[in-house]
Amino acid sequence: MAIKNVSVNVTINGEERCAEVEPRTLLVHYIRDELGLTGTHIGCDTSQCGACSVLVDGEVVKSCTLLAVQADGTEITTVEGIGQVDRLHPIQQSFWEKHGLQCGYCTPGVMIAAIGLLKQNPNPSDEEIREGLEGVICRCTGYQFIVEAVKHAAQLMKESEKQLVGEEH
Ligand code: FES
Ligand code: FES
Numbered sequence: 001m002a003i004k005n006v007s008v009n010v011t012i013n014g015e016e017r018c019a020e021v022e023p024r025t026l027l028v029h030y031i032r033d034e035l036g037l038t039g040t041h042i043g044c045d046t047s048q049c050g051a052c053s054v055l056v057d058g059e060v061v062k063s064c065t066l067l068a069v070q071a072d073g074t075e076i077t078t079v080e081g082i083g084q085v086d087r088l089h090p091i092q093q094s095f096w097e098k099h100g101l102q103c104g105y106c107t108p109g110v111m112i113a114a115i116g117l118l119k120q121n122p123n124p125s126d127e128e129i130r131e132g133l134e135g136v137i138c139r140c141t142g143y144q145f146i147v148e149a150v151k152h153a154a155q156l157m158k159e160s161e162k163q164l165v166g167e168e169h
Pocket of ligand 1: 044052063
């Protein structure tokens with residue numbers, strides 16, 4: 001018996017998208033293969049690497065651990081949606097300035113996890129950053145530049161909030 005496809009609707013990076021998928025389709029495959037957003041990567045088959053991390057309704061989620069149907073009706077942000085070339089997100093700016101960039105494979109997940117961390121804790125210590133990024137793995141670094149970049153991003157975000165508050169008055 002053929003399995004009936006299901007329709008999955010999401011708002012992704014501010015855009016409403018819809019695709020028909022098999023009920024067993026993982027969110028990461030839906031994002032990459034159906035919606036064509038290939039900045040979200042698959043780095044393992046054990047839910048450990050975090051390369052597939054996205055924000056679902058503002059929470060960091062490993063998109064290989066969720067079925068696409070479970071994300072129906074949610075708001076998703078992938079790495080493609082966090083900034084623009086001429087207007088980088090503070091986390092992108094900081095990774096650039098503080099040399100936090102690793103390879104293109106792991107960095108998107110690390111940046112998404114860092115955004116989730118800073119939302120929960122806008123002023124994290126080095127230790128808290130390392131703990132907060134435990135779910136995203138790069139085998140090639142000691143994470144020091146990443147920690148510096150996240151701290152710098154926290155500072156930039158504070159400054160831009162101040163600017164916004166200043167603009168209001
Ligand atoms: S692909 Fe490795 S945690 Fe999702
Ligand atoms: S996995 Fe990307 S640089 Fe290590």
